[in-house]
Amino acid sequence: MKILVVAPSWIGDTILAQPLLTLLKRNEPTTRIEVLASDWSAPLLARMAEVDAVIVNPFHHGEFNFAARRALGRRLASAGYQQAYVLPNSWKSALVPFFAGIPQRIGYQGEARYLLLNERHRLDGDRHPQLVQRYAALAGPLPATLPRPRLSSTVAQQQAVRLALNLPADAMPAIFCPGAEYGPAKRWPARHFAALARLIATPQNPVWLVGSSADTAVGDAIAAAAEGAALNLCGRSTLQQAIDLIAAARCVVSNDSGLMHVAAALERPLVALYGSSSPAYTPPLSPIARIVSKTSDAAPASSANVR
Numbered sequence: 306m307k308i309l310v311v312a313p314s315w316i317g318d319t320i321l322a323q324p325l326l327t328l329l330k331r332n333e334p335t336t337r338i339e340v341l342a343s344d345w346s347a348p349l350l351a352r353m354a355e356v357d358a359v360i361v362n363p364f365h366h367g368e369f370n371f372a373a374r375r376a377l378g379r380r381l382a383s384a385g386y387q388q389a390y391v392l393p394n395s396w397k398s399a400l401v402p403f404f405a406g407i408p409q410r411i412g413y414q415g416e417a418r419y420l421l422l423n424e425r426h427r428l429d430g431d432r433h434p435q436l437v438q439r440y441a442a443l444a445g446p447l448p449a450t451l452p453r454p455r456l457s458s459t460v461a462q463q464q465a466v467r468l469a470l471n472l473p474a475d476a477m478p479a480i481f482c483p484g485a486e487y488g489p490a491k492r493w494p495a496r497h498f499a500a501l502a503r504l505i506a507t508p509q510n511p512v513w514l515v516g517s518s519a520d521t522a523v524g525d526a527i528a529a530a531a532e533g534a535a536l537n538l539c540g541r542s543t544l545q546q547a548i549d550l551i552a553a554a555r556c557v558v559s560n561d562s563g564l565m566h567v568a569a570a571l572e573r574p575l576v577a578l579y580g581s582s583s584p585a586y587t588p589p590l591s592p593i594a595r596i597v598s599k600t601s602d603a604a605p606a607s608s609a610n611v612r
Contacts, residue, residue, distance in 0.1 A: 311401065492560050
């Protein structure tokens with residue numbers, strides 16, 4: 306069996322799709338899984354044991370470009386895929402498997418995809434309230450306990466990124482991930498991150514701020530308010546390097562973001578902060594994660610055993 310998976314656009318959603326890949330491999334261990342994904346999520350997929358190859362999706366988020374999607378599908382027609390799983394719900398996301406002539410094209414009904422998909426699932430939001438369940442259900446009835454996402458990171462990789470970023474090899478950092486999509490509503494205020502850094506940082510146990518270039522400004526604000534207790538690495542590391550930085554953290558404090566799901570998949574002690582968003586839909590999938598939201602006190606992540 307050779308399967309093409311059309312991945313979601315976002316980092317967190319890509320991690321939440323991993324249990325589906327695990328179930329596909331579990332159903333047929335010799336299955337080869339190739340994933341059509343954006344170039345920014347390729348480093349995540351490279352750290353998933355279930356993924357045999359990544360095909361870079363050249364289309365930007367929201368870009369249509371019908372002719373280019375048809376051309377890509379036709380190039381993939383000779384790859385010999387028997388199945389395709391289309392995880393985004395958009396019409397355009399199903400075009401490449403259709404033009405590739407993949408015999409079995411699976412996904413949710415979405416935007417009137419009657420011709421493009423020939424195995425269309427109806428979403429049962431009451432039965433599957435979490436995104437991870439919805440993805441995994443495309444493989445068949447859910448097991449009593451879903452497999453959790455797991456990303457790999459070796460000691461050699463962790464040491465290499467510290468060397469590249471001129472960070473101490475023996476430090477045991479607390480890592481803060483202060484960024485989040487959709488602006489301040491999903492972010493814990495910078496002054497609170499700074500106050501926590503001042504409270505817990507020591508020379509041997511520093512606080513490092515990790516995020517993308519879009520998080521540089523908020524990282525600078527935290528570092529300034531922390532008065533030397535936090536080092537801003539936002540925008541200085543790639544996603545691949547961020548994975549290895551987080552993998553060696555003694556703990557992680559993160560807003561609801563893609564890096565929150567990275568920390569959960571690396572099984573780091575995690576405090577996940579939810580502001581305007583709800584942890585009911587996309588909680589961190591880790592038994593050692595704790596959720597803090599505006600409407601509740603700290604609580605275990607509700608997804609340790611997802612049914």
